Each structure stands twice: as structure tokens, then as C-alpha cells.
Amino acid sequence: GQSLEQPSEVTAVEGAIVQINCTYQTSGFYGLSWYQQHDGGAPTFLSYNALDGLEETGRFSSFLSRSDSYGYLLLQELQMKDSASYFCAGDQAGTALIFGKGTTLSVSS
Amino acid sequence: EAGVTQFPSHSVIEKGQTVTLRCDPISGHDNLYWYRRVMGKEIKFLLHFVKESKQDESGMPNNRFLAERTGGTYSTLKVQPAELEDSGVYFCASSQGLPGQYNSPLHFGNGTRLTVT
Numbered sequence: 001g002q003s004l005e006q007p008s009e010v011t012a013v014e015g016a017i018v019q020i021n022c023t024y025q026t027s028g029f030y031g032l033s034w035y036q037q038h039d040g041g042a043p044t045f046l047s048y049n050a051l052d053g054l055e056e057t058g059r060f061s062s063f064l065s066r067s068d069s070y071g072y073l074l075l076q077e078l079q080m081k082d083s084a085s086y087f088c089a090g091d092q093a094g095t096a097l098i099f100g101k102g103t104t105l106s107v108s109s
Numbered sequence: 110e111a112g113v114t115q116f117p118s119h120s121v122i123e124k125g126q127t128v129t130l131r132c133d134p135i136s137g138h139d140n141l142y143w144y145r146r147v148m149g150k151e152i153k154f155l156l157h158f159v160k161e162s163k164q165d166e167s168g169m170p171n172n173r174f175l176a177e178r179t180g181g182t183y184s185t186l187k188v189q190p191a192e193l194e195d196s197g198v199y200f201c202a203s204s205q206g207l208p209g210q211y212n213s214p215l216h217f218g219n220g221t222r223l224t225v226t
Contacts, residue, residue: 030209045214099152
């Protein structure tokens with residue numbers, strides 16, 4: 001089966017850089033996704049790593065290392081609107097995503 | 110393109126009653142998923158439809174939960190009879206392909222907040 005571990009909370013200030021780690025235990029693991037959820041809203045897709053290495057999308061980057069069963073989401077130039085919950089999610093080929101418990105990011109001024 | 114829509118947005122029912130949640134996926138998305146989030150916990154997988162067929166229902170907690178997807182379009186999730194532990198936010202999501210095989214992200218609805226008293 002799959003399980004994904006993330007820190008429950010992270011705090012940072014505007015303009016800073018924050019890294020949210022995700023470690024996983026799974027068999028037949030395929031790739032790692034990241035989703036953002038603001039309070040009361042729908043989770044929205046941020047990034048997907050199918051291969052080892054870094055994927056960059058604007059202020060957000062995501063990294064995957066299969067050999068270490070580890071990934072992270074890097075958020076740069078933090079803004080107040082980045083305060084939200086962030087979920088890593090793993091998939092096995094042909095199956096639905098399995099989500100971690102989420103990390104609540106609080107950005108202060 | 111219209112997003113994933115869920116109805117109702119909120120539902121408050123008493124223990125023992127029945128509730129039916131509805132999800133309309135993005136048009137053309139064959140894959141439809143139901144997830145549930147209980148306060149402070151993970152977004153827990155319930156089941157996955159491909160068109161009208163149940164691809165994986167390993168996450169359904171027990172036989173009080175029944176999901177259907179009529180004609181491969183909208184889906185319903187019925188809870189009967191509801192128990193206190195069924196409270197949470199029920200999310201529906203759809204995707205064109207599978208995340209792993211086609212890098213096809215999930216598009217989520219805003220969820221139905223179910224409270225069982």
C-alpha cells in the first residue's frame with residue numbers, strides 16, 4: 001500500500017522561501033503530485049513529477065527522488081495568498097491518487 | 110469549460126438518515142473519483158469510476174456507502190444509514206486520463222460538507 005508523510009504545519013513570512021517535504025512508503029510507486037487547498041475550497045493541481053529531479057513552474061518548484069522515496073514542494077517569494085494547505089499525492093500506474101495528510105502553510109507579513 | 114460541480118454544498122442530517130451527494134464531472138472526463146476529508150486528516154480515497162464502471166472501490170468504508178455513475182456521466186454517493194463518523198467534506202474529482210500514465214491532473218469540485226448529528 002501507500003502512505004505519505006508531510007509536516008502538519010509550516011510558518012513563514014512574506015518574501016521568504018519555504019520547502020514542504022513529503023516522504024512516502026509505497027510499492028509500485030509511479031509519480032508524485034502536489035495540490036493546494038484554500039480554506040473551504042477545492043484542491044487545485046500544482047505540479048507532477050513523473051521523473052527524478054526538479055520541475056519548475058513560476059514561483060513553485062517540485063522535486064522527486066525515487067531512490068530516497070522523497071519529494072518536496074518549494075515555494076519562493078511567498079505571498080499572503082499562498083497561505084493554504086498543501087498535499088502531496090502518490091499514484092500507482094492505473095490507479096487513483098493517494099494523498100498525504102496535508103501541510104498547513106501560514107504566511108505572515 | 111465548466112468545472113466539477115457538487116450538490117449540495119452543505120448537508121446536515123441526523124444519525125440514521127439517508128443522504129445522497131451528487132457530482133457532475135467535467136464533460137469528456139472518463140475518470141471520476143470520490144474522496145473524503147475529515148477535519149485535519151488526509152484526503153482519503155473512496156472510489157474511482159472509469160466511465161460507468163467501478164475501477165477501484167477499495168476505499169469505501171463499509172456497505173452503508175453506495176456510489177453509482179449513471180451512463181458514465183454524473184455520479185451519486187449515497188450514505189444510508191448515516192453515522193456520526195461519516196461527517197466530513199466529500200470531494201468529487203474528475204480527470205481525462207490517469208495521473209500516472211498520462212500526467213492528467215485531477216480537477217476537484219468544491220465538496221459537500223456533511224454533518225451528521
